[in-house]
Amino acid sequence: MKALVKTEPGPGHVELVDIPEPACRPDIGVKIEVKYTGICGTDLHVLHDTFKNYPPVTLGHEFSGVVVEVGSEVRRVKSGDRVAVNPSTAVVCGTCEYCLQGYYMFCPIRRGMGHGVNGAFTKYVAVREDQVYKLPDHVTLEEAALAEPLACAVQAIEELTDLHAGDVVLLSGPGPIGMLCLQLLAAKGCRVIVAGTSQDRLRLDMALRLGASLAVDVTAEDLQQIVLRETGGIGVDAAVECAGAGPSVLACLNAVKRLGRHIQVGIIGKEVTLPFDTILYKQLQVVGTLAHSQKTWVRVIKLLNQQKLPLTDTITHKLPLSRWQEAFDLCERKQGLKVFLSYDE
Incomplete structure (x- = not known):
């Protein structure tokens, strides 16, 4: 065969x-x-x-x-x-x-x-x-x-985190796992902002059809300004990082409100430099999820x-x-x- x-x-x-x-x-x-x-x-x-x-x-x-x-x-x-x-x-x-x-x-x-x-x-x-x-x-x-x-999405959204209807969530990375996470978040009643790059145009359009409230092309729009606008200047309740890219992780950490949550789903696969004190000063909950x-x-x-x-x-x-x-x-x-x-x- x-x-x-x-x-x-x-x-x-x-x-x-x-x-x-x-x-x-x-x-x-x-x-x-x-x-x-x-x-x-x-x-x-x-x-x-x-x-x-x-x-x-x-x-x-x-x-x-x-x-x-x-x-x-x-x-x-x-x-x-x-x-x-x-x-x-x-x-x-x-x-x-x-x-x-x-x-x-x-x-x-x-x-x-x-x-x-x-x-x-x-x-x-x-x-x-x-x-x-x-x-x-x-x-x-x-x-x-x-x-x-x-199963990868279920562990991230349903088992390792505490998200509720009405929460505003930033989902960065509209790939297959990200879209399944989106479906779970939408089913819970969360307001989801999906972020991607210009390469993700087809996927961002699909995200809107699958339940996203907003789809943001970070190469053409200011994600942080949009987050502040959509949350009354506070920041999102949680960020779900599915892209596995350093700039995406940084954008998620910046977008999350104080006492918020960051869920790392994407595998980066290499060393990245991040302002780790952001986690301390915002007192963030950071969760990694492996499969x-x-x-x-x-x-x-x-x-x-x-x-x-x-x-x-x-x-x-x-x-x-x-x-x-x-x-x-x-x-x-x-x-x-x-x-x-x-x-x-």
Whole structure:
């Protein structure tokens, strides 16, 4: 079968190659035919070798599919079931204090699909039963492929912060995770100001359709003046930084009111210089959020079941795996939001 593989270390070295079909573990294994896999910023980082990876490795971790085979001890799913998958627990010890509490992201030996072990830009994947979540009949496979990025947004907005209806929130970075955060904030009744650059024009327009009160191009408008105008000179109650860029972090810290909150969602990936005393003088609450935890997935499945969020509105393109370069380029140029790849039949 074909797979999109990082073949060796260094920038580039990603190509479509033939690999063997994975074997289903005979006891607790689940083999899945992949239906949709979303391109994540992590995939772009692996392409450019700015995120730790272990080549040769198949990329892709945001996916849904249909079960085609199960091991003898599998009880929760069967062949034919449609499923979402938690890709982040592909390799964990299961016994450290973090694993035992459900905070697998901090397991010292953890490896996730798509960079640490083979991922889902291919036809079949094999995972453990505990990674798999059976879908209700009314949930589409497109919605299910958004489960993992939705989990990142849910932890940031619902689990690690205390935001309420009426709060004014600055969301900086209208990428896929930012737009899912926006949907959660809008559903809570927050007034959301979304900030991006001129490159984000399409995404800023989409933010207004998805519930943002204002969309600000920081390269053409004075964000701080707009924040002061919209908050009566006080500042926003909270800032959610999803861009992963130094200037964006600084803008968020400046925009938050005294005793406000800053939630860092975006990975910057390099050292940045910031006026750290701003946190002290404003007495800010600063929260970092890394992906998700076991309890997050329980909430995500509930959200998928309830279908209260317009998740599929974030999907702008669906392309065959053979056109992966075009799809990656759409993401690099910010000409799409969530771009899906599917196996060529």
